[in-house]
Amino acid sequence: MSTLSERETRDAVPHRVGLWHAGVVVSTKTESPTGRSIVLDVPGWGGNIAGQHADLRLTAADGYQAVRSYSIASVSDGDRVELAVDRLPTGEVSPYLVDELRPGDQLELRGPLGGWFVWTPSLPGAVQLIGGGSGIVPLMAMIRSRTASGSDAPFRLLYSVRSPDDAFFRSELDTPTPGLDVTWLYTRVTPEGWGRSPGRITVDDLAESAFPASLSPAVFVCGPTGFVETVARALVALGHDPHKVKTERFGGA
Amino acid sequence: MSEHVDGNSLAGPLSELFAVDLTTASARCLGCGDVSELARAMVYPDPAGHVVRCSQCDDVLMVVVQEPDSVCIELRGMTWLKVPR
Incomplete structure (x- = not known):
């Protein structure tokens, strides 16, 4: 029995969420002295509804990884995702996203995530x-x-x-x-x-x-x-x- | 130790394991009998994983532990979990 083939089989099962997608920064926009919005192109993303979030993974040169969740500001059925991030003074990831990230940079995203804190136009009422x-x-x-x-x-x-x-x-x-x-x-x-x-x-x-x-x-x-x-x-x-x-x-x- | 968040934050970690979004599933607390969506639970993040507590009585519903080669989910605090389909 080969563990490797079991893993290969498992990885071949289609699973829309749970996978990490490579995203490329398309543009950034300053929203406030501490925050900015970031538009990413994420091939395979497939769209999201309003209120969902994404997990974002950064990998340092030494292999260290950090994962953080950010809400999505955009709604689409395509591969464009707009995040908006506020810099936390003691943060490990947000200062990089707000101060360093440039168009063309790559990030890994997982999602869209969360089906509870969401609104869709089909919901009636105020x-x-x-x-x-x-x-x-x-x-x-x-x-x-x-x-x-x-x-x-x-x-x-x-x-x-x-x-x-x-x-x-x-x-x-x-x-x-x-x-x-x-x-x-x-x-x-x-x-x-x-x-x-x-x-x-x-x-x-x-x-x-x-x-x-x-x-x-x-x-x-x-x-x-x-x-x-x-x-x-x-x-x-x-x-x-x-x-x-x-x-x-x-x-x- | 960072401040607690809520069950919405479990969507990503649990998506590694389950094909459905478990944050919309309802859990019955073994301690107080409250039935709420997992999204409403209180979540205490820790580098080793997540401790998930009932929003009503604060009893532990679930613990998710990240191990190098596996994820361990301890479900000692819930009677059942109802998943919408």
Whole structure:
């Protein structure tokens, strides 16, 4: 019995996810002082729906490998994938992606991953998106999916960022879109003359700007773990059905 | 030790092993009886793997251990796992 042939047989089984695909950086765009979006061409990717993520693998010259998960900002049925990454000060991978990566560079990707924190145009009803920092990324994919499909589902976005400069996708979100309502929340620095003092998101912000529980919106919350858990608790306190609230935590940030 | 994340993060590691996306599967917690999608569980990442805890009672549902030549999945904390098809 040959172990090698067993392995060869196993590897020959078609399996759309789980495989690592070689991707090539097509372009990058600065989104904020600490973040940028990265467009990759990934032959064999085969498309993704809004809200999914990819695992990204980097291999150093000495063979050391690091794997990290990043949400996908784009929606397509092809091989183009747009990620957006915020640099974590103590990060091992994100500083490289934000500061060093150049068009033509190669990365390995696995995915698309995750079938739970997703929105598709076939889902009926109102949608409340709540993002903190780079937690906007999968929510941006949902907004783009809504636009691309011509869906008229009512969407609201609450987007919490440190300062106006820290917003990802600013110009796209500032472009008026019928049926999409965007509320900005600033935690440290606000634009001049802004009505709300800088501060973290509160239950009052949600009561004021989010769809009410009585509308039974589908709610998607994404961001640093502390942000997500604060928001999820506040939503339940405001009467939202916990089953309608989907969350994705990025960990510490 | 980094802060916990959630079951969404298991999609990649489990895709090495399973053809279906297990993060949409529902698990029944042996400790408290809660039934939730795996995506809703709390996940404590560790260089050696992942510890997956019930979002309601914090009991360990599952441990995924990365070994050089295999992946070990310990399922001591769940009565069952229901996978949508």
